[in-house]
Amino acid sequence: MxxxxxxxxxxxxxxxxxxxxxxxxxxxxxxxxxxxxxxxxxPEEVREAAVRALREGRGNQYPPGPGVPELRTAIADHQRTRYGLEYDPDTEVLVTAGATEAIAAALLALVEPGDEVIALEPYYDSYAACVAMAGGTRVPVTLRPHDGRYVLDLDELRAAVTPRTRLLLLNTPHNPTGTVLTRAELAAVAELAVERDLLVITDEVYEHLVLDDLPHIPLASLPGMRDRTVTISSAGKTFSFTGWKVGWTTASPALTTAVRSAKQFLTYVSSGPFQYAVAEALRLPDxxxxxxxxxxxxxxxxxxxxxxxxxxxxxxxxxxxxxxxxxxxxxxxxxxxxxxxxxxxxxxxxxxxxxxxxxxxxxxxxxxxxxxxxxxxxxxxxxxxxxxx
Incomplete structure (x- = not known):
């Protein structure tokens, strides 16, 4: 050949x-x-919740496409109690095979050939592969070390936006640099997204791993961002069960429908019994x-x-x-x-x-x-x- x-x-x-x-x-x-x-x-109680679900026959067959209702409700409750973000568990929450599938499904759903996707580099390697699979063009904006932390050059970010830019792909807390974008940085990103009518995908899998006296601020909580942001998180990093591959997205009904349209042809469904366990994990005490x-x-x-x-x-x-x-x-x-x-x-x-x-x-x-x-x-x-x- x-x-x-x-x-x-x-x-x-x-x-x-x-x-x-x-x-x-x-x-x-x-x-x-x-x-x-x-x-x-x-946590042992979370592992036992998975065992209990297996024994009781919950999730051993195909779970519902969007995810089991118990987990979708727990995710919506988590977003409301932690960040004041209201999501309808039936129309605005989607369970995925880890955050990696959520990223892939979101990019495949929202990006067409020729669209530009701005990503902060260094970036998790699946970002580049998923943008490529969607036919998009990756446009890197580099985080650089300054005064003990990696910082986002907002002028460089603004200059990277062109008429072909479809969306911004953000990760905070950021892997691999460990930086946590500040409220001022996120506000500038939100202002730019609204001004240029851009979609944003935010990878927030490390949301509970902010180690210093800083808050985790979901971009979707800032003015103008609720209906243009797909927020992604997962159970793997927070609960140390990375092999379970339980992730999720929260977004407006229109964005959730779009992402689900792609996701259903990837894994369709996954992690049935583990979804029930993660629903209990999200309700663990502070x-x-x-x-x-x-x-x-x-x-x-x-x-x-x-x-x-x-x-x-x-x-x-x-x-x-x-x-x-x-x-x-x-x-x-x-x-x-x-x-x-x-x-x-x-x-x-x-x-x-x-x-x-x-x-x-x-x-x-x-x-x-x-x-x-x-x-x-x-x-x-x-x-x-x-x-x-």
Whole structure:
């Protein structure tokens, strides 16, 4: 055959960096601080809720297309009690196979070939692939470190909007940088979206992982944004059950209908019994969410302090469970080479941030470590990394 087998839209996307680095960790026996998944399960009562649903036959067959009513109601209640956002669970909430499917379904539904999608780089790798599958053109706006945090250049964002711009794709708290967009930054985004009549998809899966004294502010809560924003979140990061793949969108009836039209031809439905369990998880008391943040804050500081002692430049995150580091103080400039050699040098695996950039040079000297691991694992990783000093 003269024609390549792989669709040309996906030709640039090979094996993910997560698969490569996880395989490297397994092959070398290294501590895997690359892929962002916890190494312990979430609350026992939530796991037991899933077992109970299985035994009672709830969700063992196809659940309703939009999601089970109990979960859709819990999601609507969560948005109202946490953020003052009112959503109708029947017409404005859609359950998906994790946030990744929600992102794919939203982009496939709302983007046509030739449309431009502005995304903040560095960005989660599925964003680029989903924009490509939808036939859109990805337009990156780069977050850059300044005074201890990664910041959004609002002038650069405004300049990136053209007559072909269809939507903005935002992620806050932001993976991989750990920055949390401020109210002022979000207000400027909202003003621009209203002015230029843009749709916005917001990936807010780390909403409960804001580690410092900052609020999580859903973009949909700002003036003019309720009916032009698709808000995405999931249970994986908040409750440490990433394998359950339960995500959701909240949006106006028109946007929800559009996203559902695409979603129904992807997985159709998924995670039946787990949906009932997540409905119970969303109703856990505030003490659970406060305890999760406190635990992750301590782990962030443990790893960040160790990375600083090892000689890295550390950008301590305000949210998520990732630390971005600068390898230039260690005499290195290429994060990909650095990460491929790190298991042999220190017995630890990390992720090079450059793979999350279109402008690879912008991300070349930065490397990401995950701290959603047991304390003893992080302590051992720190001890190994300090050999680099």
């Amino acid at each position: 003269t024609r390549p087998l792989l669709n040309r839209r996906l030709a640039a996307f090979g094996t993910t960096i997560f698969a490569e680095m996880s395989a490297l960790a397994a092959r070398t026996g290294s501590i895997n601080l690359g892929q962002g998944f916890p190494d312990t399960d979430g 003490a659970y969410f406060d305890g999760l943040r406190a635990e992750l804050r301590a782990k962030r500081d443990l790893l960040s302090d160790g990375l600083e002692r090892a000689g890295f430049g550390v950008h301590r995150p305000a949210g998520t469970y990732f630390v971005t580091t600068d390898i230039r103080p260690l005499g290195a400039t290429d994060g990909l080479d650095f990460c491929r050699s790190l298991p042999e040098r220190a017995g630890v695996v990390a992720i090079p941030n450059a793979v999350f950039y279109d402008h690879r040079a912008e991300g070349a000297p930065f490397v990401r470590f995950a701290f959603c691991k047991r304390t003893d694992v992080l302590e051992e990783a720190v001890a190994r990394l300090e050999r680099l000093a």
